[in-house]
Amino acid sequence: MAKAADMYVWEGTDKQGKRVKGEQSAQSDALVKSVLRRQGITPLKVKKKPKPLLGGAGKAKITPKDITVFSRQLATMMSSGVPLVQAFEITGRGHENAGMQELILGIKADVEAGNNLTEALRKNPRYFNDLYCNLIEAGEHAGILEGILHKLAAYMEKTEALKSKIKSALFYPAAVIVAAVIVVSILMIFVIPQFSALFENFGADLPALTQFLVDSSNFFVANWWWMFGAMGGAVYGAMELKQRSIAVQHFLDRAILKVPVIGVIMEKSAIARFARTLETMFSAGTPLVEAMTSVAGACGNIVFYGATMKMRDEIATGTQLQAAMRATGLFPNMVVQMVAIGEESGAIDTMLGKVADWYEQEVDDAVEALTSLLEPMIMAFLGGIIGTIVVGMYLPIFKMGAVV
Secondary structure (H helix, E strand, C coil): CCCCCEEEEEEEECCCCCEEEEEEEECCHHHHHHHHHHCCCEEEEEEECCCCCCCCCCCCCCCHHHHHHHHHHHHHHHHCCCCHHHHHHHHHHCCCCHHHHHHHHHHHHHHHCCCCHHHHHHCCCCCCCHHHHHHHHHHHHHCCHHHHHHHHHHHHHHHHHHHHHHHHHHHHHHHHHHHHHHHHHHHHHHHHHHHHHHHCCCCCCCCHHHHHHHHHHHHHHHHHHHHHHHHHHHHHHHHHHHHHCHHHHHHHHHHHCCCCCHHHHHHHHHHHHHHHHHHHHHHCCCCHHHHHHHHHHHCCCHHHHHHHHHHHHHHHCCCCHHHHHHHHCCCCHHHHHHHHHHHHHCCHHHHHHHHHHHHHHHHHHHHHHHHHHHHHHHHHHHHHHHHHHHHHHHHHHHHHHHHC
């Protein structure tokens, strides 16, 4: 494996003898000197730039959105006639994220060293997956890199927009749970004990609801630390188990597809990703069997992943795409019929694009409907919890007032 690129600080003189300095990403100081000489600069001093400490004021995290913006910038610059290496230099130097800047300039150094773009990208699998690299490779081989970059940028923009909608759909239920836990915890720890001290002087039995709340508060105050610890541990353990166990992933992904409203959104999202990814790879000229592996990984649900990999094996033996899709039982009849029409007419990428557009709009509508449904439910749910506690705390006061 090739050595990763480092950032070097250099000083030198230009053709007019003027002293100049700057930074250059490369795999060695010798390569930096070679690049400077080609630019007409005589290097005087070249040294490796210290890397910032992780977690400090150094490199920020590189997000999928950063890669999406980079892809669009690169596509736009190439359309404007900017050479590839210069485009990397412009996007890298102008990026506010130090981590992204280092990544881009490292790719630039690899390309300058003689590697093709695909090889340079494959050295960073954390940020450029197989789908991305395969499409770039197809573009380089066919001489249509500029067009592929535009397709990639459009694909990533739509994929990120879809992910954002899914996150917003899942945010509301999570927000209800978190808000309820915070409100109840505050009332149990700080509010109810104040009333409990007051009730001790009543000299009479408390109403059942009030007694239940007082007992619950006493238990909560005495044990809140391990209760929160247990909840945090359960959430962390579930996330780790999902990451490490295929069986757990399959169970959870299959279960979430059966959850009312949320399951429908997740199913439509998976179909939209399937169609959008396959359309992008098809239009780039990627063979169907080869494309299916990348499509499976892009679905975002292990149930659809397994079905797509099974479809790939069936297609490799000569089965038509629409027949393989129908056999999974996961795709609606409308989707299968549109793919069948695309196969017969030779315009399968166009049909897949229409399917993706349709289901992306369906996800939009479903998320909007879920948001509209959950907003009053959140208010009613939290109001019910707070109202029950307030009524329970004031019942003894009302009872005493009635006696007087």
